[in-house]
Amino acid sequence: MTAYRLHDLRQHSDILRLRTGKPVTVRFVEPDDAEALQAYFRSLSTRSRYNRFLGAISELPATQLDQFIHVGEADRFSVVAVMSIDGAETIVGEARYAFDADTDSFEFGLSIDDRWQGHGVGSALLGNLECRAAAFGATRLFGDTLRSNDAMIGLARKSGFTFTHSPGDWKLVRFEKHIAVAPQEIPCASWRLAAQQVALHASV
Numbered sequence: 267m268t269a270y271r272l273h274d275l276r277q278h279s280d281i282l283r284l285r286t287g288k289p290v291t292v293r294f295v296e297p298d299d300a301e302a303l304q305a306y307f308r309s310l311s312t313r314s315r316y317n318r319f320l321g322a323i324s325e326l327p328a329t330q331l332d333q334f335i336h337v338g339e340a341d342r343f344s345v346v347a348v349m350s351i352d353g354a355e356t357i358v359g360e361a362r363y364a365f366d367a368d369t370d371s372f373e374f375g376l377s378i379d380d381r382w383q384g385h386g387v388g389s390a391l392l393g394n395l396e397c398r399a400a401a402f403g404a405t406r407l408f409g410d411t412l413r414s415n416d417a418m419i420g421l422a423r424k425s426g427f428t429f430t431h432s433p434g435d436w437k438l439v440r441f442e443k444h445i446a447v448a449p450q451e452i453p454c455a456s457w458r459l460a461a462q463q464v465a466l467h468a469s470v
């Protein structure tokens with residue numbers, strides 16, 4: 267991660283297209299997002315929150331919210347997927363990820379607003395996370411979910427992940443995917459560019 271400067275990363279935002287052509291922007295969380303992000307988590311159904319955080323919570327604990335809005339600390343990053351709804355920028359999904367340089371692994375969790383589930387936002391966001399992982403130079407992308415979480419298991423399967431035991435918790439299943447993409451082949455323009463710039467700096 268150290269190859270990227272956080273200042274540069276903050277400028278990244280990706281515009282994804284849903285099946286309908288509707289644009290969804292994925293951008294890093296900013297400190298100003300704290301209230302909207304908390305409102306987003308509160309608005310999730312009890313089941314979605316349980317699936318996202320692997321336990322019953324009604325909102326993000328203050329310490330965790332603080333970590334979510336301070337992107338890049340301890341190589342952990344939060345992004346939001348936002349759409350313009352009735353003229354207002356609205357959070358319709360979020361993801362949090364961490365890159366472990368020792369194992370070249372990229373771990374993530376994500377959620378989509380219940381009203382927007384089933385519209386392809388999760389697929390689009392996951393595809394974007396794959397680009398982010400590839401730009402870090404990760405060779406492995408993974409996450410853990412409850413065995414009962416059919417939606418996440420379905421999304422992971424459709425996105426080409428394989429499944430394995432999650433170490434230490436029989437209630438969880440781990441989905442993982444090997445990544446082998448050269449910087450110039452990363453299928454998201456902004457991350458391809460970022461990875462190519464890092465590769466260029468490394469070679470001079």
Ligand SMILES: CC(C)(COP(=O)(O)OP(=O)(O)OC[C@H]1O[C@@H](n2cnc3c(N)ncnc32)[C@H](O)[C@@H]1OP(=O)(O)O)[C@@H](O)C(=O)NCCC(=O)NCCS
Binds near residue numbers: 417419
């Ligand atoms: C899991 C989750 C992120 C999926 O996001 P989504 O935007 O609804 O998913 P998509 O619309 O992009 O669906 C993509 C594919 O996932 C699978 N899928 C989605 N919902 C599914 C469901 N309820 N049951 C089975 N498969 C499902 C399907 O294969 C689907 O492809 P299709 O539309 O061609 O059938 C979303 O349901 C969610 O936020 N759940 C609550 C939080 C959570 O469980 N997070 C995971 C923790 S790691």
